[in-house]
Amino acid sequence: MNDLIDTLRRLVGPAHVLTDGDLTAWEQDWRKRSRGKALAVVRPASTAEVAAVVKACAAAGTSIVPQGGNTGLAVGSIPDDSGTQIVLSLARMSAVRAIDEANLTLTVEAGCVLQTLQETAEKAGFLFPLSLAAEGSCTIGGNLGTNAGGTQVLRYGNTRELCLGLEVVTPQGEVWDGLSGLRKDNTGYDLRDLFIGSEGTLGVITAATLKLYPQPAATLTAWAAVPSLAQAVALLGLAQRQLGAGLTGFEVMGQFALSLVGKHFSQLRVPFLGQADAPYCVLLENSDSESEQHARERFEALLESAFEAGHVIDAVVAENLTQAHQLWHVRESIPLAQAEEGLNIKHDISIPVSRIPAFCAETDALLAREIPGVRLVNFGHLGDGNLHYNVQAPASGDARTFLREQEDRVNTLVYDQVRAFNGSISAEHGIGSLKLDKLPAYKSPVALQLMRAIKQALDPQNLMNPGRVVQAP
Numbered sequence: 001m002n003d004l005i006d007t008l009r010r011l012v013g014p015a016h017v018l019t020d021g022d023l024t025a026w027e028q029d030w031r032k033r034s035r036g037k038a039l040a041v042v043r044p045a046s047t048a049e050v051a052a053v054v055k056a057c058a059a060a061g062t063s064i065v066p067q068g069g070n071t072g073l074a075v076g077s078i079p080d081d082s083g084t085q086i087v088l089s090l091a092r093m094s095a096v097r098a099i100d101e102a103n104l105t106l107t108v109e110a111g112c113v114l115q116t117l118q119e120t121a122e123k124a125g126f127l128f129p130l131s132l133a134a135e136g137s138c139t140i141g142g143n144l145g146t147n148a149g150g151t152q153v154l155r156y157g158n159t160r161e162l163c164l165g166l167e168v169v170t171p172q173g174e175v176w177d178g179l180s181g182l183r184k185d186n187t188g189y190d191l192r193d194l195f196i197g198s199e200g201t202l203g204v205i206t207a208a209t210l211k212l213y214p215q216p217a218a219t220l221t222a223w224a225a226v227p228s229l230a231q232a233v234a235l236l237g238l239a240q241r242q243l244g245a246g247l248t249g250f251e252v253m254g255q256f257a258l259s260l261v262g263k264h265f266s267q268l269r270v271p272f273l274g275q276a277d278a279p280y281c282v283l284l285e286n287s288d289s290e291s292e293q294h295a296r297e298r299f300e301a302l303l304e305s306a307f308e309a310g311h312v313i314d315a316v317v318a319e320n321l322t323q324a325h326q327l328w329h330v331r332e333s334i335p336l337a338q339a340e341e342g343l344n345i346k347h348d349i350s351i352p353v354s355r356i357p358a359f360c361a362e363t364d365a366l367l368a369r370e371i372p373g374v375r376l377v378n379f380g381h382l383g384d385g386n387l388h389y390n391v392q393a394p395a396s397g398d399a400r401t402f403l404r405e406q407e408d409r410v411n412t413l414v415y416d417q418v419r420a421f422n423g424s425i426s427a428e429h430g431i432g433s434l435k436l437d438k439l440p441a442y443k444s445p446v447a448l449q450l451m452r453a454i455k456q457a458l459d460p461q462n463l464m465n466p467g468r469v470v471q472a473p
């Protein structure tokens, strides 16, 4: 092992091979639920260095956990507790390599922080639409590795849809330069899409060519109180018909989720908080290619028809950007408020949009019956059929004990319902190690067999993020 550490020090410089001191930032997951122990944290500065590190680890039979901003929610980017794995941090590889304005593409290295990437696009007069609460610290490599979703998916798609090409270091330490900015390329299997969402189990993404979009002329945000989830779904349909591609955000939030924001972040103003006839609120975003006035007129027309149809019982439209940011901030504070409230169980699920009201009605009742006192923190990206159907321990009693005794049962109740409604047990957060043992019960055996065969073909030594996504054959 000491030989490997010496080699790594030679390859990336001694200052970038961390073996002692406080390694919490690399060894602990974002929710602070899991902690591993790394043999070393290695921080290469170039693709050539990543390739050399991977080759050295392969020769030593040492496994590698690629890591970006370490903000994931599925425990996929920290080492296990064996003390034998290398954490390969891409943080130092953050350069913007090129912008091609005519081709509408941007090529960046994996460690580029998402917000920096958005700002780079903006400075060049474009929009890079991937947007999520962790954007100040997550990196594009991690976004690609997990095929992250976020709040603009209903208009622009997941990270996968925003990526045209990749550069990848294979488990053998070869470099695949697939950084094409082509929108059409039918020359065989789509390797790019294989690596996206593979959570570092097939290789290390070192750079990507991403799509840019024109900036909208105006973006408006509204917050509506809705009488039921069924009416929220009806509002979504109406908004899609009236705004077309202008509808760039459609988030739903249950009153209990909002009450946690009110409780833990009392400086934030939460519209329609606790309004008894509105069990849910919806945040809508309208991006307009003409003007602010045009956007406002269309938004007002939409809300008027929505009131008439009974989809909405109250609504506010942000007057300016500051107010719009405040509304988004309330929405994005829900996970933090949940963490403040205490230990919880997350379910990042997707269901066909049409079936979400029935799913929630049935599953809410099932949980209330089976696990009395349980508190549902239900919110998410309704426009994508993606709910964060989270469960907070009962207010009374010890949350840690509750989780120890009930977490598996809660998961089984919820995921069995997800299966019955043709849904997915991971919509946008990935599998990591958190859901590794769940996947076989909820994914087709044929699909799992194909996934294992791919893993075996690309990484026969099982050195790339082992124990994540699929168990090696």
Ligand SMILES: O=C(O)CC[C@@H](O)C(=O)O
Pocket (backbone or CB within 6 Å): 133, 332, 335, 346, 347, 380, 388, 390
């Ligand atoms: O904490 C969660 O459950 C969801 C986090 C994130 O995906 C969000 O949509 O805010």
Ligand SMILES: [Zn+2]
Pocket (backbone or CB within 6 Å): 149, 150, 380, 381, 388, 428
């Ligand atoms: Zn989300």
